[in-house]
Amino acid sequence: MQLFFSPTSPYVRKVLVAALELGIGDRIEKLASAAHPINRDPTIIASNPLGQVPTLIADDGTVVADSRVILSYLNDLAGGTLLPADPKARLRAEIDQSLADGITVAALLVRYETAARPAERLWPEWVAGQWDKVRTTLAHFEANPPGARIDVGTIALACALSYLDFRFPDHGWRDSCPALAAWYAAFEQRPSMAATRLA
Incomplete structure (x- = not known):
């Protein structure tokens, strides 16, 4: 998996923390990016038209945007409990x-x-x-x-x-x-x- 990454993004951090908690942190490759509300990064836009981080590219090429959706995806992928069954x-x-x-x-x-x-x-x-x-x-x-x-x-x-x-x-x-x-x-x-x- 690949993740468009910014070292100062709290949403990217959410994804990385979740991945580590799920035991799959080592499966994510960080892609350098320059997300900005005005000077938008065309590299991210090519995968996610919103041009935002985090944007995850799954192993099968599926693009998953928004930290909440990414956390749900990772939880399902790992069979985790970050979204409780109850x-x-x-x-x-x-x-x-x-x-x-x-x-x-x-x-x-x-x-x-x-x-x-x-x-x-x-x-x-x-x-x-x-x-x-x-x-x-x-x-x-x-x-x-x-x-x-x-x-x-x-x-x-x-x-x-x-x-x-x-x-x-x-x-x-x-x-x-x-x-x-x-x-x-x-x-x-x-x-x-x-x-x-x-x-």
Whole structure:
């Protein structure tokens, strides 16, 4: 398998963490790419018209786009349990993945707004709105900690938190989320997380 890769993408990291947890990390070849919201990479577009990472090319040539779809594909391929068999547990994992991805989307939009948009066009209210999404979703996880599960939800959450630390080290999310911070401190010690740190 081949994966269009960016070392700073939290979504790529989700895929790599999942692959390692499933025991198939060594089957993925990383393809260098330069995904960007404005200067789009034609190399990725040739396989995925959205031009986004992660994009996985399966061994049979099937192109799988979007980290959620890729995680589902890898889980099925490996016969894994990152999407639990029990319907209630699976629903919780998928809900948590969606909420965690929402944190990542909001943080990425802040990043694009403050790093890619010309300063004279910066929209402070937009940035504030995205940060409020982060705040309220972190508060949800603080009130509903994920526990010891290893599934698509917890992987997505850990990758979202690591992206906040990577791009916004002064954000201070831990100050209002001590239980979540403690959960993350333990989760990021997993070998899959240690091997995929954002750079």
